[in-house]
Amino acid sequence: MSDIQELxxxxxxxxxxxxxxxxxxxxxxxxxxxxxxxxxxxxxxxxTVTPSGIEIRNYPGGVAGLPEARExxxxxxxxxxxxxxxxxxxxxxxMNQVLTWALLKGVNGSPRPWIQDNPKLMVTVPGYDRHFKxxxxxxxxxxxxxxxxxxxxxxxxxxxxxxxxxxxxxxxVPVYSNPTGDSISxxxxxxxxxxxxxxxxxxxxxxxAYAVHHLDPNDKTVPLNFVRAAEExxxxxxxxxxxxxxxxxxxxxxxxxxxxxxxxxxYFSKLFNxxxxxxxxxxxxxxxxxxxxxxxxxxxxxxxxxxxxxxxxDVVHKVLDAHLAGTGLATWSRPKGGYFISLDTAxxxxxxxxxxxxxxxxxxxxxxxTYPGGVDPSNKNIRLAPTRPPxxxxxxxxxxxxxxxxxASAEA
Amino acid sequence: MSDIQELxxxxxxxxxxxxxxxxxxxxxxxxxxxxxxxxxxxxxxxxTVTPSGIEIRNYPGGVAGLPEARExxxxxxxxxxxxxxxxxxxxxxxMNQVLTWALLKGVNGSPRPWIQDNPKLMVTVPGYDRHFKxxxxxxxxxxxxxxxxxxxxxxxxxxxxxxxxxxxxxxxVPVYSNPTGDSISxxxxxxxxxxxxxxxxxxxxxxxAYAVHHLDPNDKTVPLNFVRAAEExxxxxxxxxxxxxxxxxxxxxxxxxxxxxxxxxxYFSKLFNxxxxxxxxxxxxxxxxxxxxxxxxxxxxxxxxxxxxxxxxDVVHKVLDAHLAGTGLATWSRPKGGYFISLDTAxxxxxxxxxxxxxxxxxxxxxxxTYPGGVDPSNKNIRLAPTRPPxxxxxxxxxxxxxxxxxASAEA
Numbered sequence: 001m002s003d004i005q006e007l008x009x010x011x012x013x014x015x016x017x018x019x020x021x022x023x024x025x026x027x028x029x030x031x032x033x034x035x036x037x038x039x040x041x042x043x044x045x046x047x048t049v050t051p052s053g054i055e056i057r058n059y060p061g062g063v064a065g066l067p068e069a070r071e072x073x074x075x076x077x078x079x080x081x082x083x084x085x086x087x088x089x090x091x092x093x094x095m096n097q098v099l100t101w102a103l104l105k106g107v108n109g110s111p112r113p114w115i116q117d118n119p120k121l122m123v124t125v126p127g128y129d130r131h132f133k134x135x136x137x138x139x140x141x142x143x144x145x146x147x148x149x150x151x152x153x154x155x156x157x158x159x160x161x162x163x164x165x166x167x168x169x170x171x172x173v174p175v176y177s178n179p180t181g182d183s184i185s186x187x188x189x190x191x192x193x194x195x196x197x198x199x200x201x202x203x204x205x206x207x208x209a210y211a212v213h214h215l216d217p218n219d220k221t222v223p224l225n226f227v228r229a230a231e232e233x234x235x236x237x238x239x240x241x242x243x244x245x246x247x248x249x250x251x252x253x254x255x256x257x258x259x260x261x262x263x264x265x266x267y268f269s270k271l272f273n274x275x276x277x278x279x280x281x282x283x284x285x286x287x288x289x290x291x292x293x294x295x296x297x298x299x300x301x302x303x304x305x306x307x308x309x310x311x312x313x314d315v316v317h318k319v320l321d322a323h324l325a326g327t328g329l330a331t332w333s334r335p336k337g338g339y340f341i342s343l344d345t346a347x348x349x350x351x352x353x354x355x356x357x358x359x360x361x362x363x364x365x366x367x368x369x370t371y372p373g374g375v376d377p378s379n380k381n382i383r384l385a386p387t388r389p390p391x392x393x394x395x396x397x398x399x400x401x402x403x404x405x406x407x408a409s410a411e412a
Numbered sequence: 413m414s415d416i417q418e419l420x421x422x423x424x425x426x427x428x429x430x431x432x433x434x435x436x437x438x439x440x441x442x443x444x445x446x447x448x449x450x451x452x453x454x455x456x457x458x459x460t461v462t463p464s465g466i467e468i469r470n471y472p473g474g475v476a477g478l479p480e481a482r483e484x485x486x487x488x489x490x491x492x493x494x495x496x497x498x499x500x501x502x503x504x505x506x507m508n509q510v511l512t513w514a515l516l517k518g519v520n521g522s523p524r525p526w527i528q529d530n531p532k533l534m535v536t537v538p539g540y541d542r543h544f545k546x547x548x549x550x551x552x553x554x555x556x557x558x559x560x561x562x563x564x565x566x567x568x569x570x571x572x573x574x575x576x577x578x579x580x581x582x583x584x585v586p587v588y589s590n591p592t593g594d595s596i597s598x599x600x601x602x603x604x605x606x607x608x609x610x611x612x613x614x615x616x617x618x619x620x621a622y623a624v625h626h627l628d629p630n631d632k633t634v635p636l637n638f639v640r641a642a643e644e645x646x647x648x649x650x651x652x653x654x655x656x657x658x659x660x661x662x663x664x665x666x667x668x669x670x671x672x673x674x675x676x677x678x679y680f681s682k683l684f685n686x687x688x689x690x691x692x693x694x695x696x697x698x699x700x701x702x703x704x705x706x707x708x709x710x711x712x713x714x715x716x717x718x719x720x721x722x723x724x725x726d727v728v729h730k731v732l733d734a735h736l737a738g739t740g741l742a743t744w745s746r747p748k749g750g751y752f753i754s755l756d757t758a759x760x761x762x763x764x765x766x767x768x769x770x771x772x773x774x775x776x777x778x779x780x781x782t783y784p785g786g787v788d789p790s791n792k793n794i795r796l797a798p799t800r801p802p803x804x805x806x807x808x809x810x811x812x813x814x815x816x817x818x819x820a821s822a823e824a
Binding site for chain 2: 138279
């Protein structure tokens with residue numbers, strides 16, 4: 001019996017199991033959400049005025065959010081309370097607001113609205129499909145740069161930024177990146193905040209979605225802070241950090257925010273204030289009070305999350321090591337945090353792997369999703385999202401993935 | 413002693429009282445918010461899956477909102493659940509999203525993005541300052557049309573819409589309008605949804621903020637529904653209704669939404685989905701469960717609100733009638749709902765009245781706020797916002813206002 005026939009027999013064996021497993025998107029498990037269930041009832045009618053004296057049910061309180069909440073979430077982004085602006089439940093929405101106002105008015109200090117310059121944004125590849133879709137939807141042309149183990153490829157970034165004035169910024173995940181899990185090095189932070197840019201209003205849009213999502217609380221990757229580094233480099237308004245509690249408390253009922261220079265906060269507060277009197281203070285105050293009840297605050301909660309998530313990452317690596325190590329058929333990342341593992345097949349078979357896995361009842365992120373337009377030019381990258389299913393299901397799904405990689409590679 | 417000297421003596425008498433009263437903005441009172449305090453704890457960790465099967469803590473559930481919440485709030489706007497899209501806590505933000513995407517992409521059926529047409533919007537005057545500021549901030553040129561007791565002056569509206577293709581829509585409050593309290597007539601709804609427009613993508617942006625805010629539950633003003641009327645007129649995509657629970661539950665922790673044709677919902681859902689996976693479902697589900705506990709649901713709660721608010725409107729009218737009726741110095745509106753009473757001085761002294769009242773410790777909405785750019789060309793309109801202070805303070809503040817109108821008119 002040929003190797004490929006043996007693989008096909010195994011494939012048919014799995015087919016008979018009628019699996020129905022999903023590893024498509026970076027969602028927390030219900031057991032992760034359960035850690036924050038106490039938050040639901042943290043604020044009652046007896047308790048609607050914050051220590052800073054703000055009635056959370058009424059309009060006033062400022063467009064940037066409750067002082068107490070700006071302090072709490074400032075901790076997550078490593079910036080001061082006055083450098084924080086809070087938004088809705090989605091950090092993507094906050095990014096959208098910044099990019100939209102940049103198009104229509106410019107950022108703080110822009111000579112004119114970005115829309116007049118046929119603006120482009122650099123994005124890292126492989127990267128986050130929702131970044132690509134938002135920026136392209138708004139009309140930006142995307143300029144891909146490679147993601148490296150030390151963050152965006154700075155040779156490419158520096159060259160492009162220096163040459164092309166229509167490149168208005170770079171939009172990426174600086175820590176435990178989606179999907180590779182790579183984090184930017186201190187040196188690359190320094191280069192990015194101090195590099196020469198043809199656009200005078202070049203802006204670093206760093207989506208720090210996984211800033212506190214370490215797999216091991218004793219092995220945290222915390223690169224140089226972009227806002228501090230930009231200040232030190234004399235370009236204080238160049239960097240904006242984004243974050244949210246979507247994968248800290250509740251994915252739908254969390255809070256998105258941004259951290260940047262006080263001048264930028266003043267600039268965007270004025271514009272955001274045209275669209276809202278202020279974000280939901282009730283939800284903010286629930287978060288504030290909830291974290292006061294947890295040992296170690298945000299870090300304490302994230303250590304509990306890690307206990308749930310790390311075994312899922314471990315089992316992905318266990319299965320890949322067992323089935324594919326030394327075969328030369330694939331390589332994969334070993335992140336220290338975040339929500340994803342990135343796998344590259346040696347042959348251009350990523351889309352075939354996803355297709356085969358689907359036949360066996362295992363849903364994976366569509367091949368190509370990690371590239372602008374949904375097209376991976378080398379058809380090799382697969383994003384593995386192990387956080388939502390239980391460990392046993394992750395293990396079963398990964399056995400299917402390993403088999404499909406072998407079969408697709410043998411076919412090719 | 414001259415009349416003016418007598419008024420000045422009265423003025424000095426009030427000065428000695430060192431009043432500190434505010435009737436500046438349309439905010440509910442804490443006693444209004446108290447009616448919804450049970451909502452705080454309506455959802456717990458025991459209860460995170462809705463009847464339609466959606467886990468409220470996780471991402472999935474749709475960009476338009478929970479089915480249960482679309483049904484509930486559809487009731488407020490008089491449209492079907494499938495004609496609803498829910499947003500953040502601010503309806504202003506939902507309007508911003510619609511206007512921004514209209515600029516960058518166009519509305520459903522637009523030949524091109526609005527931004528390419530130097531777009532204009534009609535607004536009613538006197539009107540809502542936040543509408544003016546949002547639209548102007550986004551770059552729209554505002555074209556004022558008069559507000560009448562039957563809504564926007566349709567002679568002006570029809571003429572402008574037919575003549576100028578760069579006029580892309582009309583943005584106004586259809587029911588208990590801010591500040592006059594006027595509501596549009598059925599006949600004017602019909603004219604607006606069926607009129608000829610030079611712009612093929614002319615859009616009615618009807619901010620139905622006070623749709624359910626009747627002062628007397630037995631005397632409700634409910635004009636023809638814009639979405640239904642537009643459908644019947646064969647222009648199903650022309651009208652968008654907006655609303656929120658900011659003045660129903662909590663001003664900061666409520667929910668904003670829009671109601672329009674199913675095709676429009678599909679169009680905007682796709683665009684909104686670029687910026688968020690979906691709005692806060694935890695907050696939505698709190699609202700759904702809360703209203704199930706109230707006799708008469710939304711109507712039942714609004715009847716309780718009316719009991720608090722009507723005496724405040726009554727006392728404004730009582731003081732104005734007592735001090736100014738028959739003097740020829742001012743006229744004022746007698747709304748059947750909403751949050752405001754509009755007063756016009758006979759002489760061009762509105763800004764002087766506001767200034768004098770401030771000297772006596774009574775803060776009023778700045779004169780001119782009800783006109784684009786903050787300039788009332790005839791300097792006559794004053795917006796009275798009696799909902800936030802207790803009745804006794806409203807009465808005292810209105811006595812000050814009446815005196816200041818007399819004094820300013822005598823000075824003039």
